[in-house]
Amino acid sequence: MTALIGKVRRPGLAAAAFGARLLLAFAVPSLLLAHESHPVESHPTALNADESAFLKENDAAMTKMMNDMAVKPTGDIDRDFVAMMNPHHQGAIDMAVIELRYGKNEQLRRIAQEIIVDQTQEIAAMKLAIGEPVTDTAPAPTQPQLVPPAQDHHSDMQLNMPAGTKH
Template identity: 75%
Template sequence: MTMQGSSRYVMTLFLASAAAFSTYNAIAQDAGSNVAVAAPVQSAAETAYLAENDAAMTKMMDDMSIKPSGDIDRDFVTMMTPHHQGAIDMAVAVLKFGKNEQIRRIAQEIIVEQQQEIIAMKLAIGDPLPASVAAPTQEAALNGTMQGMAPNMKM
């Protein structure tokens, strides 16, 4: 992973952690008292985003729990693949629901970079490559529709 890619990855993890902390903080009690912290009003989009992000993080953590094979390199790839896929899934959620164009661009780059790293790790241990699919970085791919495509474009 490049230093720039690493920074983007850290930013994605930071944003995901901040969202998770915000959700936790909304239901946690204020330290030292029995008064619950008031939850901010969430839009339907934010609720959907948080649900998708939580599902991605839960899947990532579950999939990273492996039985050691005796091959350190293979175990590393087996654990890192869902870790990278989790970053992809979180970035897809930001693309679906986020509005900030800078964050959306970073999310697009994270998707491409993480897919490339999964491929590089699998090649390094001689595993077959995952199926070749387009990176889900465009509206049409995210929504499963033709929305946002020029009338003469074909899928």
């Protein structure tokens, strides 16, 4: 009987030893690969103007989102959920707009456009679900807003009229 008890204890010890060996087997190669040399040129240290602006705007969007998500509970779980999710979705919209403003990858730009549409629709659906009015939406600005030079009424007409037409 004593021999049987000794064998019952050993499998636990054996399992622990096996687990430790398995852990080392996965950890050691990862540590060795982490120390491979990487060419310095592949990781530029200086940020260009677009990347700097992107990071600044993205940080502002994230900060706004996190601050706006910190809502005081009202006792109505559904309203609290919407109150937290709306800023979360708006943060995704804001970050997608920033991607459209600075990003170059066409696939990511399309995904960003889908995010804007999807998240805007979800915000509206959540508001409707709790009986809140849905506000009108405006197109998401993807370029810095430039104010066009003032034009008088006549110059507008000339731009829109076919050639040779007198006003």
